[in-house]
Amino acid sequence: MVSPADVEAKLQSMFIDAAGTSLRREDLKKAVEVAALLDELARLGRTGTLVDVAAGKSYLGLLAVELLGFEHLVVIERDERRLEDVRRAMGKLTRPAKVDLRLGEVSDASLWPERPGVVMALHACGAASDAVIDAALAREAKWLLLVPCCYGPAIPSWANAQAQAERLGIPHHAEAQKRFLHALVDAERISRLEAAGWETTAVPFVAPTVTPHNLLLRARRLKEPARMAEAAQRRRRLLTA
Numbered sequence: 205m206v207s208p209a210d211v212e213a214k215l216q217s218m219f220i221d222a223a224g225t226s227l228r229r230e231d232l233k234k235a236v237e238v239a240a241l242l243d244e245l246a247r248l249g250r251t252g253t254l255v256d257v258a259a260g261k262s263y264l265g266l267l268a269v270e271l272l273g274f275e276h277l278v279v280i281e282r283d284e285r286r287l288e289d290v291r292r293a294m295g296k297l298t299r300p301a302k303v304d305l306r307l308g309e310v311s312d313a314s315l316w317p318e319r320p321g322v323v324m325a326l327h328a329c330g331a332a333s334d335a336v337i338d339a340a341l342a343r344e345a346k347w348l349l350l351v352p353c354c355y356g357p358a359i360p361s362w363a364n365a366q367a368q369a370e371r372l373g374i375p376h377h378a379e380a381q382k383r384f385l386h387a388l389v390d391a392e393r394i395s396r397l398e399a400a401g402w403e404t405t406a407v408p409f410v411a412p413t414v415t416p417h418n419l420l421l422r423a424r425r426l427k428e429p430a431r432m433a434e435a436a437q438r439r440r441r442l443l444t445a
């Protein structure tokens with residue numbers, strides 16, 4: 205078990221490390237999220253390359269190295285300043301590891317390693333979550349741990365979700381629409397994974413008081429033909445407005 209206290213200590217020493225400063229409220233919440241996902245990761249075993257995508261400062265990736273002993277990490281992030289933060293924190297790792305920093309878009313296939321062991325994305329904004337799924341499928345990762353966030357029209361399945369809401373007569377009240385659209389967007393993601401042969405579970409990985417975006421999609425590549433056929437059939441229904 206990785207505890208939030210373990211993560212807090214590493215956030216302080218690797219990412220903050222300025223005398224007299226302490227973790228802010230949002231850092232404490234981030235520690236709870238990161239500890240929960242590191243626990244998930246620990247249960248999968250330490251096989252193959254770990255990819256931390258839409259990584260920000262790569263709390264998740266670097267702490268998987270530091271606290272779980274992962275030996276090869278690829279960090280994909282489009283913001284150069286964030287990657288600078290990652291580079292600085294890498295210097296504080298106390299375990300040896302190969303860490304590759306890749307600047308650019310999630311959708312850029314050239315940034316991705318072949319057949320990674322685990323792809324992780326914590327709060328991949330909007331369409332970035334969809335690009336993570338597509339890349340994990342294309343690169344034949346073994347596992348995917350994805351926490352989507354930021355829902356809106358940039359998401360590829362958004363228009364389908366809106367069409368389904370109209371078809372079913374979902375009231376135009378903002379909250380009713382939001383809940384329905386978000387559920388359909390996540391259902392489309394799950395169905396895309398399952399139709400491609402990935403066994404997928406969707407679970408709240410922390411309490412909603414820690415983050416309202418607390419849905420974890422946990423998927424593993426199985427490629428079981430009967431399940432794929434059934435999932436493809438359900439997917440056709442989901443996408444037929």
Ligand SMILES: C[S@@+](CC[C@H](N)C(=O)[O-])C[C@H]1O[C@@H](n2cnc3c(N)ncnc32)[C@H](O)[C@@H]1O
Binds near residue numbers: 281
């Ligand atoms: C909400 S932050 C989450 C960061 C980190 N995973 C965490 O939870 O601390 C989202 C990060 O994803 C990056 N990002 C968003 N869309 C991206 C894309 N299409 N390609 C690469 N990085 C992206 C942003 O620059 C940002 O650093």
